[in-house]
Amino acid sequence: MTTGRSRRRAASPLTTRPDRFFLWVCLAPALLAVIALQVYPLANASLLSFREWSLTNSTEPGDFIGWANYAKVLADPVFWGAARTSLIITVCGVALQLVFGTGLAALLRKGRALHRTARAILLLPMVIAPVAAANIWRLMFNSRSGSVNAMLASVGVTGPEWLADPFWSIVAIIVVDTWQWTPFVMLVVSSAMLSIPQELVEAASVDGAGRWRAFRSVELPMLTGAFALVVTFRSLDSLLQLDTVYTLTQGGPGYSSYTLTYYLYALGLRNFEISSSAAGSWLFMIIVAVIIVMMFRLDRASREVSS
């Protein structure tokens, strides 16, 4: 007869002291890398955020000044404007990507050659560097010589000043983000669709459900996990994006397309306000963490409701 303790021991492949030592030796480089690359910078940024340090005044961090850097960032209207813009871009962009990605995945789920080719072509935007993609779109959005307004003109619509108008500049960023990352959503949702047992869909059609009804009532609820994954990843990515905004609008006109990452870039790397930038980064991290936690809770709640 074996005890629970000995059963656990038997289940563990590394039981002896030399084994465990070897395990730690193998793990040590990875642990050190994690500490050096993740924990240390975060801890250092946290310490810096409570000190006074502008690189243009001193090459060394100054005195501890408590929460002053946080208060300064929180009192800056540009920070709140940037937070609002980041949220608008993320919510609108991810929603559009979800709709288009799911639609494309549903349309191209068959294994026919045409579908496979279309899928491969649709994946192309995802492999283009965001800076290059934004550059291409900057030319296309040119109100006079760009192809977007030329296409609109061909159907009798006068295109807007995409990059010179406070509203349309944000729309332009959302369009580029949607164009580039819809294929990612399509890819993930396609994989999730393939894992749905076909018997369920067939059973629904036997019960008289049409294709749309079967998709809505049988497949869509089973894709909730994939949607949660996609929304989490894409929201994070979208909140963190800097290259598209930098290349497309430089945060303009005025501050209208300033995002949180652009704000932090300008604060830290252009103005050399190191400690304020560290405080801003922590605030940004908290905002992102809150959003992610809310998403997980929503996902859990929706699963409970559907189950």
Next chain:
Amino acid sequence: MKNSLPAPRVRRIGGVLVASATAVALTACSAGAGDTAGGSKLVVTYMDSGTYNVAAEKYAPTFEKENDAKVSIEAFPFATLGQQNATDLITGTGAFDVMSTSAWDVEIYNNLDPLTKRIDGWKNRDQYIPELLKDGPSPYASGEQVGLTYASDAYGIFVNTKYLPADTTFTDWDDLVAKATALKSTLPADVVPISFAFGAADQIPSIFQGAYNSYYVNSDGKWALDEARATKAMQTIGDIAALGTANAASLSIDEANENFLAGKAAMLIVWPSFVRGALNDESRSTLGDAWAQVPFPGPGTPALSTWSLSVSKLSKNKDLAWSWIEDFLTPEHATEWMFTYGIGSPFQSTYEDPELLKTHANDLPIQAQNLAKALPLPLTLKSFDPFMRPMSEFVSGKGTAADAVAAINQGWAGLEVPKALITTGKANGFVQK
């Protein structure tokens, strides 16, 4: 049954790990040693503009041969050149010996080597435009000149002489707006009175500077604008935007230039060095000789753009670094590069050359006149952002001129003005008395 690896194998794996780590460390050390080796090597930064850096690359082999030195030209786009210089200096890296600096780098002037004595004995000093040696046009720190301007440009106005005479003068910006408004009704339908790159937001302050004649730093030593006068200058920006093409708010510099070069605008407001090459090139301009530069109106001043060569305090080859500046910056080079690359010459001799005046009488005398009165704004990059963005918002239709001025003053409220800039600002009349 024991489920562990045999001890010799563990030792072997451990040995491989240690050997790999040692190899990586040795490689890193040897690479580092290679970087620091080398006697008379000079690293020089330039803006990656396709002009300054190209001229430097072209000249470098001659310098290398004459000085038995190796010169490396590091070119960075405008957006990152200042960052590269600043990071190198304030982190004590010392990778660059000679740096291209501009008025935006005022916060790092204290980290540059004083050049006053060298410039006093400089062989080409008497041919140089004297105003460019002053604090403001040239970089100064603690009373010492820390850079020598090799490229200078003053914001200018060009007219299409088909619509406006070559000797047009504007008493001030109100007069310019009035004349342009009157001209509008007489122009063909596809020609606008003024072309300006409002889409390049960093250009808009140049009009403001021309139309505004008051302080940028108040008597408390803080950045601030005189609200009434600034609002009037801001309104001028709006008036000029209304005299442009329908998409004036989004025009890039190239597009604004193209309007003028194609004969679709009666006036062009621009950095002359951005368009001079095209204006003198028949394959790029439809105007032929039908253009002229006219005096930049007041009550403010033309914006001044200067690129100076400075020596890093961290340089280990300061004499060689000065040799590069002295040999790169000659009247002959400056004149040649002005018409080859569009780099504005800082030498008076270029603008007084009888041969050049024969072919460039519609441009050079006014350029020299504008250069003599042009000044850089007493701002840093940090303060320029809250200065130009509200202007850009105003042009794109968001808020009034007064709102934009209020937004600028609000954006400047928490910023500290560097001491060096207050001295320069006082010297140029930009500080409230």
